[in-house]
Amino acid sequence: MTHTQAPWDIVFIHADIATMARGRYNIIKDGAIGVAQKKIQWIGTSDKLQASPGPIADEIIDCTGKWILPGFVDCHTHLIWAGSRSNEFEMRLSGASYEDIAKQGGGIAATVAAVREASEDRLFNIASRRINHFISRGTTCVEIKSGYGLDLENELKMLAVADRLAQRFPLHVSPTFLGAHALPPEYKGRADDYVDLIINTMLPGIKNQGIACAVDVFCESIAFSIEQTKRLFTAATDLGLPVKLHAEQLSDSGSAALAAQFNALSCDHLEYLSLDGAKAMAHAGVTAVLLPGAYYMLKETQKPPVEDLIRLRVPMALATDLNPGTSPVHDMATVMNMGCVLFGLTCEQALAGATINGAKALGLDKQKGSLETGKDADFVLWDIDAPADLSYQMGICCVNKVVIAGKITYNSHGLT
Known part of the structure; x- marks a missing residue:
């Protein structure tokens, strides 16, 4: 499957992703997430985007192997x-x-x-x-x-x-x-x-x-x-x-x-x-x-x-x-x-x-809590080697970027 729709607002590429759909890691290696209108419009592997004939998004964020997890x-x-x-x-x-x-x-x-x-x-x-x-x-x-x-x-x-x-x-x-x-x-x-x-x-x-x-x-x-x-x-x-x-x-x-x-x-x-x-x-x-x-x-x-x-x-x-x-x-x-x-x-x-x-x-699981198409684009880029690092490491903040409603609202330099 390749990207064929109009450009998204923003796309995150070359990330390892744990979607947490159904409460499991459900890891996508070298993954990508396309976001528009505050929602996740597409999620899959980055190579599926490379064959797209036109621009895929107004902004492209190369995550360089960082992890994306739900907020x-x-x-x-x-x-x-x-x-x-x-x-x-x-x-x-x-x-x-x-x-x-x-x-x-x-x-x-x-x-x-x-x-x-x-x-x-x-x-x-x-x-x-x-x-x-x-x-x-x-x-x-x-x-x-x-x-x-x-x-x-x-x-x-x-x-x-x-x-x-x-x-x-x-x-x-x-x-x-x-x-x-x-x-x-x-x-x-x-x-x-x-x-x-x-x-x-x-x-x-x-x-x-x-x-x-x-x-x-x-x-x-x-x-x-x-x-x-x-x-x-x-x-x-x-x-x-x-x-x-x-x-x-x-x-x-x-x-x-x-x-x-x-x-x-x-x-x-x-x-x-x-x-x-x-x-x-x-x-x-x-x-x-x-x-x-x-x-x-x-x-x-x-x-x-x-x-x-x-x-x-x-x-x-x-x-x-x-x-x-x-x-x-x-x-x-x-x-x-x-x-x-x-x-x-x-x-x-x-x-x-x-x-x-x-x-x-909170009764919000249809909108939040996992990375799936149609859900709110709320997720975090982490400088970690594996999702387990969040439970394993203590006293260090590994947040690289925070995305809420499809907008980067925080990066490691502070609120945007």
């Missing part, structure tokens, strides 16, 4: 926050638990106070630095949760910042409403009343603003119960909003099975996921999002049941869980290494988790 899809972040919680890191090093810190007014409550005090502009400026770093490390799609406002005004403020980030930066932003992240201080001892506030005031306000793609809940003994989560999921579903869940992180509550009943996009964390919960996720097509950064930072010992998830063919995504308290991780390649070393994933499974399965966790 990272970071499907779980809490990227917008103010303040620092490094003091809590020191507390944990001295033996304090997650619950101990929360009971002393730390944890999520500390960040809520900082976010409520910060202006929208300040939050935007802080988050912009994080977004710039994400792009420079190969992330082309990111989910951003609210959840540090815990009232309608400040939750909307966070989601407005997420929207501004989407307008300002080239990567795709998928905003999630996480009003049920923790109990705000003014509702101490009145969890059901706060759930009523979310259902009756916050969710309709979020829906009317149209600035959230999904609704998340933290279902755990230190957060919200199964019964409260079911009420929240029912209200969100009635409004036509997809749901996802922080599930089974600190205990087996059965929340993953509940999420499956609501056809959740994903269940995230899952260290204490039961076999029954995994089976329910498999039956409902729910993606498992593994967050090894939090596992590492909290010195957990209970691993997610990776073998069960593989056997049941539950897609496994990886994400940074970037947040100020339990996963201050800013790099998807580091997460891939953790997924391999801590959870026993293969390098191929880790890359699938950071690309196509991350897209599945």
